[in-house]
Amino acid sequence: QSALTQPPSASGSPGQSVTIFCTGTSSDVGHYNYVSWYQQYPGKAPKLIIYEVTERPSGVPDRFSGSKSGNTASLTVSGLQAEDEANYYCSSYAGNDNLIFGGGTKLTVL
Amino acid sequence: QVQLVQSGAGVKKPGASVKVSCKSSGYSFTGYYMHWVRQAPGQGPEWMGWINLNSGGTHYVQKFQGWVTMTRDTSISTAYLEMTRLKSDDTAVYYCARGPSRQLVYYFNYWGQGTLVTVSS
Secondary structure, three states: OOOEEOOOEEEEOOOOOEEEEEEOOOOOOOOOOOEEEEEEOOOOOOEEEEEOOOEOOOOOOOOEEEEEEOOEEEEEEOOOOHHHOEEEEEEEEOOOOOEEEEOOEEEEEO | OOEEEEOOOEEEOOOOOEEEEEEEEOOOHHHOEEEEEEEOOOOOEEEEEEEEOOOOOEEEOHHHOOOEEEEEEHHHOEEEEEEOOOOHHHOEEEEEEEOOOOOOOOOOOEEOOOEEEEEOO
């Protein structure tokens, strides 16, 4: 199973919104509503920020939102803050007890 | 609160074996699944499989079958990842991770701090 495709980088100014895309196939992102997003700071473990495409764990600011259209999922960060500068990874269930991740997007707050 | 505390970093020679531990606290250990995820330097995470902490049943990604073994010791609430025949491209940070519920889910809101395994001659 191939990894999900993410742009290597994204950027925005404080207060702006930025959207990160995650492209899979009809066998993973397009087939299951089990897309998750993780935020990771250098040297730290990933932190779950979105699960099941649109759901936010408790404690995650509502500035983070997720959606999906066809084989592409997206993470939108609204009202960008300096602390949002991190790496973001998507993942999707791919059937047959299989989970795949994206290669990651480095978000820079200008 | 749920905590997953992993063993320390190590350097291994190619062909060697390593066993990474993940000690749980703050929840009923046997009620959940533990997943293992690795992340090579500068790369995205790679899911390796899971172990049912109650039954000990396991599921491995095909590329890890035959040389990776996930086990657990319920008496000390610890899960283990053992890898044999290590190669240089197994150099990565290895994480244990758990989902939010007793059901088998494929997203993780609890993570260990990671264990760096370096394979180098």
